[in-house]
Amino acid sequence: MSTPPLRRKRATVHDVAVEAGVSRGTVSRVVNGERYVSEEARVAIEAAIVKVGYVPNNAARNLVMQRTQAIGFIVHEPHSLFLEDPNIGEILLGANTALSDADYQMACLIVDSERDTDRVARYLSGGFVDGVIIVSARQNDPITKVVERLEIPAAFVGHPPDLARAPFVGIDNRGSARSITERLLGTGRRRVGMIAAALDRDSGADRLAGFTDALGARFDPALVERVPLYSYAAGRAGMHALLERAPDIDGIFAASDAVAAGVLDALREAGRSVPTDVGVVGFDDSAWAVRAQPALSTVHQPAEGLGRAVAESVLSQLRGEDQPAGGILLETPIVWRDSA
Amino acid sequence: MSTPPLRRKRATVHDVAVEAGVSRGTVSRVVNGERYVSEEARVAIEAAIVKVGYVPNNAARNLVMQRTQAIGFIVHEPHSLFLEDPNIGEILLGANTALSDADYQMACLIVDSERDTDRVARYLSGGFVDGVIIVSARQNDPITKVVERLEIPAAFVGHPPDLARAPFVGIDNRGSARSITERLLGTGRRRVGMIAAALDRDSGADRLAGFTDALGARFDPALVERVPLYSYAAGRAGMHALLERAPDIDGIFAASDAVAAGVLDALREAGRSVPTDVGVVGFDDSAWAVRAQPALSTVHQPAEGLGRAVAESVLSQLRGEDQPAGGILLETPIVWRDSA
DNA sequence: GATTAGTCTGTGCACGTTCACAGAAAATGC
DNA sequence: GCATTTTCTGTGAACGTGCACAGACTAATC
Numbered sequence: 001m002s003t004p005p006l007r008r009k010r011a012t013v014h015d016v017a018v019e020a021g022v023s024r025g026t027v028s029r030v031v032n033g034e035r036y037v038s039e040e041a042r043v044a045i046e047a048a049i050v051k052v053g054y055v056p057n058n059a060a061r062n063l064v065m066q067r068t069q070a071i072g073f074i075v076h077e078p079h080s081l082f083l084e085d086p087n088i089g090e091i092l093l094g095a096n097t098a099l100s101d102a103d104y105q106m107a108c109l110i111v112d113s114e115r116d117t118d119r120v121a122r123y124l125s126g127g128f129v130d131g132v133i134i135v136s137a138r139q140n141d142p143i144t145k146v147v148e149r150l151e152i153p154a155a156f157v158g159h160p161p162d163l164a165r166a167p168f169v170g171i172d173n174r175g176s177a178r179s180i181t182e183r184l185l186g187t188g189r190r191r192v193g194m195i196a197a198a199l200d201r202d203s204g205a206d207r208l209a210g211f212t213d214a215l216g217a218r219f220d221p222a223l224v225e226r227v228p229l230y231s232y233a234a235g236r237a238g239m240h241a242l243l244e245r246a247p248d249i250d251g252i253f254a255a256s257d258a259v260a261a262g263v264l265d266a267l268r269e270a271g272r273s274v275p276t277d278v279g280v281v282g283f284d285d286s287a288w289a290v291r292a293q294p295a296l297s298t299v300h301q302p303a304e305g306l307g308r309a310v311a312e313s314v315l316s317q318l319r320g321e322d323q324p325a326g327g328i329l330l331e332t333p334i335v336w337r338d339s340a
Numbered sequence: 341m342s343t344p345p346l347r348r349k350r351a352t353v354h355d356v357a358v359e360a361g362v363s364r365g366t367v368s369r370v371v372n373g374e375r376y377v378s379e380e381a382r383v384a385i386e387a388a389i390v391k392v393g394y395v396p397n398n399a400a401r402n403l404v405m406q407r408t409q410a411i412g413f414i415v416h417e418p419h420s421l422f423l424e425d426p427n428i429g430e431i432l433l434g435a436n437t438a439l440s441d442a443d444y445q446m447a448c449l450i451v452d453s454e455r456d457t458d459r460v461a462r463y464l465s466g467g468f469v470d471g472v473i474i475v476s477a478r479q480n481d482p483i484t485k486v487v488e489r490l491e492i493p494a495a496f497v498g499h500p501p502d503l504a505r506a507p508f509v510g511i512d513n514r515g516s517a518r519s520i521t522e523r524l525l526g527t528g529r530r531r532v533g534m535i536a537a538a539l540d541r542d543s544g545a546d547r548l549a550g551f552t553d554a555l556g557a558r559f560d561p562a563l564v565e566r567v568p569l570y571s572y573a574a575g576r577a578g579m580h581a582l583l584e585r586a587p588d589i590d591g592i593f594a595a596s597d598a599v600a601a602g603v604l605d606a607l608r609e610a611g612r613s614v615p616t617d618v619g620v621v622g623f624d625d626s627a628w629a630v631r632a633q634p635a636l637s638t639v640h641q642p643a644e645g646l647g648r649a650v651a652e653s654v655l656s657q658l659r660g661e662d663q664p665a666g667g668i669l670l671e672t673p674i675v676w677r678d679s680a
Numbered sequence: 681g682a683t684t685a686g687t688c689t690g691t692g693c694a695c696g697t698t699c700a701c702a703g704a705a706a707a708t709g710c
Numbered sequence: 711g712c713a714t715t716t717t718c719t720g721t722g723a724a725c726g727t728g729c730a731c732a733g734a735c736t737a738a739t740c
Contacts, residue, residue, distance in 0.1 A: 010467060012696055023720045028698065036718055055466040059402035060696035064725050068399065070445065079433060089429060093419060096448050105410065105447055108436050126395040127350055232631055265633065291572055293605065352726055363690045368728060376688055400726035403695050 011052040019048035031056060070105040071314055072132040074120065074143060079112050087284060087303045088135060091157060094307025095133055102315050104130075111143060121146045131314040133157070138200055155313035157306055159202050159327060167317065168327040169309040173203050176299045176332045177210025177283070181253050183297075184281050184340055185214065189251030193223030195238040195263060197230045197255035204230075207255050207283060222246060230255060232288075235262025243270050251279045251340070257288035260296055264339070279340030294338035302330045351392040360388035371396060410445040411654055412472040414460065414483060419452050427624055427643045428475060431497060434647025435473055442655055444470075451483060461486045471654040473497070478540055495653035497646055499542050499667060507657065508667040509649040513543050516639045516672045517550025517623070521593050523637075524621050524680055525554065529591030533563030535578040535603060537570045537595035544570075547595050547623060562586060570595060572628075575602025583610050591619045591680070597628035600636055604679070619680030634678035642670045 016027045022041055029037050030045045048054075062069055073095060075088060092108070099106050107129055109120045124132070124146055131153035134144065139160075147154050156168040185192060194211045198204035212219050225242040227234035235254055239262065242249065254260035260282030264274060272278050274294060282289060285300035309328055317323060353371070357364045362381055369377045370385045388394075402409055413435060415428060432448070439446050447469060449460045464472070464486055471493035474484065479500075487494050496508040524532060534551045538544035552559050565582040567574035575594055579602065582589065594600035600622030604614060612618050614634060622629060625640035649668055657663060 010696095013698095014696080024697085025699090025720060026718085029719090032698085036716090038718060041719085057403070057696050058468060059399050059408065060725090061698075062399040062725095063397070063403055063696080063727090064698045066725075093450070096450070100449075105445060107445055108432075108448075109440075110433070110436070128398065261631070268633075291601070293608075350726095353728095354726080364727085365690060365729085366688085369689090372728080376686095378688065381689085397726050400695090401728075403697085403725090404727050404729085406695075 010057070011054040012057070013054070015052050016045060016048045016054045019052055020044040067130050068105075068128055069103065070107050070129045071099055071311070072107050072109050072120075072124065072129040073135070074109045074111060074132055075135045076111045076138060076141060076143060077136055079110065087286060087301060090303035091135060091307035091310070094304035094309075095311040096307070098308040098311035098315070102311075104315070117142050124150060124152065131155075131318055133310050133314060134160075136201065153314055153317035155310045155317070157310050165325065167313050167323045169306055169313060170203075170327060170329060171301060171306070171332045172329050173206035174210040174213065176334075177207040177253070178214045179210075180281050180283070180297070180299050180334055181211050181214035183334060183336070184251050184253060184279055187251075187275075187279055187340055189279055191220075191223065191246065191249045192218075192251035192253065193220075193225070193242055193246060193249050194253045195225050195227060195235055195242065195255055195259050197227045197234060197238075197259055199226060204255060211253055223249060227255075227259070230258055232258045232262040235259030236266045237262070239263040239266035240270070243267075249278065252281070254280060254282045257282040257284040257286045257292070257296055257298055260298070260339075261288045261292050264292055264296075275338065275340050281340050285335050289335070289337070292339065297334075297336045297338070297340045300333045300335050302332065305330055350397065351394040352397070353394070355392050356385060356388045356394045359392055360384040407470050408468055409443065410447050410469045411439055411651070412447050412449050412460075412464065412469040413475070414449045414451060414472055415475045416451045416478060416481060416483060417476055419450065427626060427641060430643035431475060431647035431650070434644035434649075435651040436647070438648040438651035438655070442651075444655070457482050464490060464492065471495075471658055473650050473654060474500075476541060493654055493657035495650045495657070497650050505665065507653050507663050509646055509653060510543075510667060510669060511641060511646070511672045512669050513546035514550040514553065516674075517547040517593070518554045519550075520621050520623070520637070520639050520674055521551050521554035523674060523676070524591050524593060524619055527591075527615075527619055527680055529619055531560075531563065531586065531589045532558075532591035532593065533560075533565070533582055533586060533589050534593045535565050535567060535575055535582065535595055535599050537567045537574060537578075537599055539566060544595060551593055563589065567595075567599070570598055572598045572602040575599030576606045577602070579603040579606035580610070583607075589618065592621070594620060594622045597622040597624040597626045597632070597636055597638055600638070600679075601628045601632050604632055604634075604636075615678065615680050621680050625675050629675070629677070632679065637674075637676045637678070637680045640673045640675050642672065645670055 013024050013027050017024045020027070022045060026037060026041055027045055030042050058069060073092060077088065096106050109123065111117055111120055120143060129152070132147055134147070134154060134156045136158065144160060154166065156166055158170045159168050160166060181192070192215065194208065196204065196208040199208065208224070223246055225238040227238040235258065243266070252263055254263045260280055263280055267274055267278055274280050280296065282296045282298040285298045289296040289298045309330065353364050353367045356367045360367070362385060366377060366381055367385055370382050398409060413432060417428065436446050449463065451457055451460055460483060469492070472487055474487065474494060474496045476498065484500060494506065496506055498510045499508050500506060521532070532555065534548065536544065536548040539548065548564070563586055565578040567578040575598065579592070583606070592603055594603045600620055603620055607614055607618055614620055620636065622636045622638040625638045629636040629638045649670065
């Protein structure tokens with residue numbers, strides 16, 4: 001015997017109106033904070049609202065306003081990396097708080113396989129969201145194409161290289177990479193290499209460019225090892241490969257903290273001590289950094305702030321405001337710990 | 341100059357009806373898969389749907405059906421732990437896939453401060469969700485009280501001790517803890533202790549109980565160190581304290597992998613080698629486990645499966661189906677690696 | 681042939697809100 | 711005192727769907 005839902009029916013704007021002795025229109029005006037309502041009516045309505053316990057019905061409001069009050073949060077990453085990379089979690093958290101403060105829902109869409117691409121494309125075309133946040137877009141990303149074609153308000157975390165003027169928030173990956181590499185060079189290292197990761201993404205490519213900038217004439221391409229992902233495993237394997245090729249290396253810029261954690265373990269396995277034999281710096285200032293042995297010197301990435309900012313950007317577009325050209329870059333202080 | 345939204349209007353059920361030469365009612369019937377519609381009408385309507393690109397309007401449907409098609413996902417944890425604990429992320433992922441397969445939205449609600457409690461309580465009372473998933477309920481949790489009072493369909497991950505017969509999914513924490521402790525004892529350890537965490541939660545208390553079960557008469561309360569959270573930092577501090585008290589300890593059951601990672605580092609700092617001097621086992625089989633040095637022996641927690649199952653439970657309640665009494669327990673195989 | 685049961689279809693109403701409009705009352709200008 | 715503006719309020723029409731109902735047609739039964 002299944003219990004009937006038993007949800008006592010909610011108060012409507014009409015109930016408030018009769019309680020306050022006014023019309024629906026006036027109630028609507030005070031609920032939405034519009035002008036042209038007398039002080040007398042306002043207090044009566046406000047009292048009536050608390051008395052009958054009125055809460056606006058979103059479905060009705062959305063129906064007449066032709067909107068959904070939901071924002072898609074699209075992550076184009078394998079499931080496993082979504083979990084391993086703490087940045088994404090923090091970005092999600094920041095975006096979620098900003099969105100819920102503005103009474104928006106967040107719909108998480110994780111794109112892993114081809115099948116997911118179709119599913120998300122269909123979802124987007126279905127008009128289930130008013131806008132989208134896109135977290136790790138690749139070059140020639142099919143999802144990005146769908147968003148572009150549908151002309152949905154969108155904002156990116158990181159700069160998608162093939163989208164001319166899409167609003168984005170990000171950090172100065174290149175400048176930050178240059179700064180921390182310079183700082184690493186300042187500790188007196190002579191053979192400094194890099195584990196470069198995710199070069200198909202703007203962040204990965206920019207971090208490598210910043211590294212090259214810092215080294216200038218001293219740059220030696222043989223000291224750069226390229227790995228596909230920002231992951232612990234990739235960092236460990238990459239470092240082993242690099243040590244094979246250049247045993248005299250004494251400094252490493254790892255493209256992320258997860259990569260750096262792999263680097264540290266590879267160095268330990270090879271019998272090198274950090275920072276005495278080799279100095280290591282990372283990027284992100286994630287949980288990996290403090291947990292590593294020794295604690296990582298790294299670039300602080302304001303992930304939660306990025307999430308909040310990217311959400312604000314979409315919200316601002318929805319309000320029809322002008323967008324700052326060229327996107328927003330957040331500050332990235334260097335955090336110096338023990339690994340270099 | 342703000343661009344006007346320019347969203348070309350979507351096709352409605354009425355557009356499909358005129359295209360197929362039938363009435364709205366018939367279109368509605370085929371869209372919802374009801375009986376009593378001729379084969380002829382069905383094919384005409386299906387063709388018309390793809391031709392005009394019809395997608396049902398959720399807001400209108402929700403309005404008339406008196407529902408929201410959204411499920412709240414409530415996490416009662418500090419923000420930091422939400423990120424550090426990989427289980428929660430995986431549960432979220434599993435729940436999200438199950439929910440979106442059923443065309444439900446997921447609304448993430450993270451409760452950290454007192455202020456959040458009020459916000460979420462108000463959100464729940466507002467009727468913005470049809471049901472809720474509750475992830476880490478404490479005893480006497482105010483959020484749980486609100487859910488109970490509102491009589492919203494709910495399902496828990498883990499068993500809230502003060503709710504008599506609330507549907508839940510979980511694992512047999514006590515049995516699993518007993519099994520892995522027995523296995524640890526089987527490696528010939530004589531002084532086996534535990535870093536017990538989060539005793540205000542059912543999982544924490546049950547893991548300690550399982551440990552006690554396994555030791556039986558050999559149980560020594562002095563070998564149990566209690567720490568507040570399932571965190572790396574707590575594990576490290578707890579292990580240092582325990583070593584102070586019992587330097588002859590040769591086996592440790594850590595209440596979670598994150599705790600175990602802290603234990604490993606504390607043991608390294610104290611100059612003990614694992615597993616030679618001390619055997620260590622964890623709980624969760626999270627990313628921490630494989631990343632640890634040495635890799636952790638641990639209990640595999642099917643986190644993504646828990647998320648999927650808890651979502652299915654709420655969905656099933658929404659369909660008005662009978663609930664299995666006593667909740668659902670998922671399997672937890674032991675994964676034996678190098679740390680013991 | 682009349683009655684009944686079963687299948688199929690169209691119409692009007694309801695869901696709860698916002699918005700445009702009309703009109704009343706009050707304030708302001710000459 | 712009349713015209714004009716400003717402030718305030720109520721009314722009806724949407725928005726797009728599901729559902730109850732009525733009616734039409736077919737097939738089976740008496």
